[in-house]
Amino acid sequence: MKPRGRVQMLRCALDGVEATAAHTTHAFARHSHDRFGIGVVVAGGQRSASGRGPVEARAKDVITVNPGEVHDGSPLDEHGRAWRMLYFEPSLVYATLAECAHAPVREVELTRPVLNDPQLSACFTRLYSVAVSAANERAGFDDLACEEALLALFAHVGRHHATPLTPEREHIGPIVRARSRIDDDPASSATLADLAAEAGMSRFQLLRSFAHEVGLPPHAYRMQRRVALARRLIASGTALADAAACAGFSDQSHMTRAFVRLLGITPASYAGAVR
Structure with missing residues (x-):
């Protein structure tokens, strides 16, 4: 069984990060991820039922998902859509946000599932380029560039697109x-x-x-x-x-x-x- 179009896992130079590149008409069933996801739609458009409400994303939009957030995804038309995505271990996100804010960060959520933010898109594209593209072209890794790009992305996310979660008393229902x-x-x-x-x-x-x-x-x-x-x-x-x-x-x-x-x-x- 093959997906309609192409969804590709790519090698990544950063520990705790997975990367995908896709151009597909595949309709994804409802599911969730164990990681935070941040990406950019590069062509076409997608409709999804997000845990934060139904949304549509089009080319140049930034898309996000929180760990455990149930969502699906289908193309807006028969031409499908293309995107680039990075999935981050929650511990990496919390540690990086804490470093950028100079304060402890326990739990946060990415506030909106679709964003039109050119600066965020540029930060993502830079990180994707240095951490993913170079790795898959078998060029030499630049650890310093990866670290700088990671901090730049989450500094912007922390200032504009992350909401602290209030700890709740655990209820074993x-x-x-x-x-x-x-x-x-x-x-x-x-x-x-x-x-x-x-x-x-x-x-x-x-x-x-x-x-x-x-x-x-x-x-x-x-x-x-x-x-x-x-x-x-x-x-x-x-x-x-x-x-x-x-x-x-x-x-x-x-x-x-x-x-x-x-x-x-x-x-x-x-x-x-x-x-």
Whole structure:
């Protein structure tokens, strides 16, 4: 199974950062990322149901996503759209924002999913160029240029496009328990009845409440967590067939279909970029 168009994982010179380049008509199902995402649409346009509301993005717009934010994405027309994207580990974002602000930063969210900010776009393009383009052209890395570009990007983000989150007292509710069971062992074949028992609900109550609180039904959420587990295994050097088995997929083809549906790339392409 191949994506319609091309979504490509690229080598990146920065630890804690993943990069993609895409030109595709692929419609992405509802999903979320474990990382912050910042990117620029370079051609065409996209419509998405963001956790911060429905949005449309067009060429030259900056697009963002927060960790855990459920969203989808489809092209505005048959020509598709092209974008460049960087995904940042939350710990890297918090540390960089704290350094720029000279103050501790615990948790923030990127305030808007689509931005028309030429300075932010220029900062992103600079970082993408020095950290990604040079790496994939096998030229020499310039660590100093990467560090400068990273700080410039997040200095601007921190001043204009990040909102501190107020810490909330942790509440271990029934849906949190059910979701934690999936998080702890995504490869498990737990049934809806098992998850309902964990939450102390009927299957129907669990299904309705899980979709409302998480943004995805249990099966789709587990599939997403299996893809995330497989990505970690593949990045660590695990063979594709073994990663599929360890992550709970019926076979490698099953894993490939899930990767393409959620990420627009195949596991083999991902492996080639991160190893």
